[in-house]
Amino acid sequence: MYVIERLRSALKQFEEGLSSLGFLSALQTNPDVMTEAILQREPLVADAIIALYSNINFSIPGCNKRIREEATEAWWRDLVLDLEDEGKLPALLACLTGLEAIPPLGFGTIGDITFFHPGGNEGDPTAEFPVINTCSFHLRLPIHPTYDKFQLNFRAALEQATTFTDA
Numbered sequence: 001m002y003v004i005e006r007l008r009s010a011l012k013q014f015e016e017g018l019s020s021l022g023f024l025s026a027l028q029t030n031p032d033v034m035t036e037a038i039l040q041r042e043p044l045v046a047d048a049i050i051a052l053y054s055n056i057n058f059s060i061p062g063c064n065k066r067i068r069e070e071a072t073e074a075w076w077r078d079l080v081l082d083l084e085d086e087g088k089l090p091a092l093l094a095c096l097t098g099l100e101a102i103p104p105l106g107f108g109t110i111g112d113i114t115f116f117h118p119g120g121n122e123g124d125p126t127a128e129f130p131v132i133n134t135c136s137f138h139l140r141l142p143i144h145p146t147y148d149k150f151q152l153n154f155r156a157a158l159e160q161a162t163t164f165t166d167a
Helices: 002-020 023-029 031-038 046-052 064-085 089-097 147-166
Strands: 112-116 131-133 138-142
Touching (some): 002 023
Parallel strands (some): 112 138
């Protein structure tokens, strides 16, 4: 209640400003049309998600890990394109960020991608699946020998993540 009372004068001034231009009555009369005009959103495309996670932390050039990481990063891009073709980008974005659409002003940050290699987490069954931190926009991709194994495990993680958010 305290917060509402503190903001009351600011909200009243905002309401008066909208009313002076006739905008408030238009918004109240046609909320769907006005919301669309105010929150005009571009359709979600693969390039937007790829650009969101464009800070990629590779190992040093020339080492064997780097070669596998570059292949995995290419597979990540291919998977995002495949999910776009399947109409599953909102689910992917929800898994990565917690939101199914990019906010009108964007996220204001660029996500990081790092990699984890087999053998580093021996005996850990989760080492085959991506690790996603929605708060810090951090994505850890597991290294796999083939695209099929990579995308199969990523899709399984995506399915579990969307099941969790629907609960």
